Amino acid sequence: MSSEVRKEVILERLGRDQRVSVLELSAEFKVSGETIRRDLKDLEAEGTVRRVHGGAIPAGRTADTPITERIQFNALEKDEVAGMARGLISDDCVIFLDTGTTTLALARRLVGFKKLKLYTNSLRIAQAACEHFGVRVQMTPGSLRPIEQDLVGYETISYIQQFHFDMVFMGAAAINADYGFMDFEEDEARIRQVLLKQTAHSVVIADHSKFGKVGNVITAPFGGVNTLVTDRRPPENIFGAVRAEELEIIHA
Structure with a gap:
């Protein structure tokens, strides 16, 4: 799977779950965690995601859903x-x-x-x-x-x-x-x-x-x-x- 296809899937996951995990994505795509982190870094540079510890969230969203x-x-x-x-x-x-x-x-x-x-x-x-x-x-x-x-x-x-x-x-x-x-x-x-x-x-x-x-x-x-x-x-x-x-x- 190419980097561009992975990024499309990552954005789809973010739209659905509001958060993605490096561990989960690397297992799903059968690539290294470093490869996923590069994908997330590219998406962050494009302004579509924000990287957080262990994964990423949609740009403009805080890392946690409020307890309320x-x-x-x-x-x-x-x-x-x-x-x-x-x-x-x-x-x-x-x-x-x-x-x-x-x-x-x-x-x-x-x-x-x-x-x-x-x-x-x-x-x-x-x-x-x-x-x-x-x-x-x-x-x-x-x-x-x-x-x-x-x-x-x-x-x-x-x-x-x-x-x-x-x-x-x-x-x-x-x-x-x-x-x-x-x-x-x-x-x-x-x-x-x-x-x-x-x-x-x-x-x-x-x-x-x-x-x-x-x-x-x-x-x-x-x-x-x-x-x-x-x-x-x-x-x-x-x-x-x-x-x-x-x-x-x-x-x-």
Whole structure:
């Protein structure tokens, strides 16, 4: 396939998905990542795309879809996942919820507790959780990301490393049979990697739309997480990879 044809396909993908990944494109076209990066560099020079870490987005678009928009995607499925995840939490324990729309759905379901302590780096999760009388909320420090409405950076990671959590609940941008749990942004991935070291039980909560996607950062292999909660059984290739690593799967 010529460079010009690849570029046409890349632009078609961008029009459909609003983001492309170097890893995904190199696998699809059976060329090196460097070849894809040259294609993206050419398209950026033409003013049609903007390169970001690990891929590209349409020119003029920010790297992240605002959380205010993502909340609307698969809202019922996220609430279903949140309901199943809520059943894993017992009172009088310490949990961490990282930023994300499914973890936000879980925060909204934390009713009925009397002595639950919740740590988070998400402004929206803190606001939702503090509405429940029996939940004590503690926020991390850090640098504010307006699009995600969360706190990230060195101060956030340093703060998290001071604690041990009974359970950690985190999202994922992609769940891939070959790479495991992935993210688009390094800030999110690094915080999640630290959280995995600071807990007795790690839980990824994600709806089925994350299956088969490819992110830019490999956050954790399947064997690095204890439980996956999702709204439907994963596709066979992911299901097999997950079970091979003895990762518990809870699904509707």
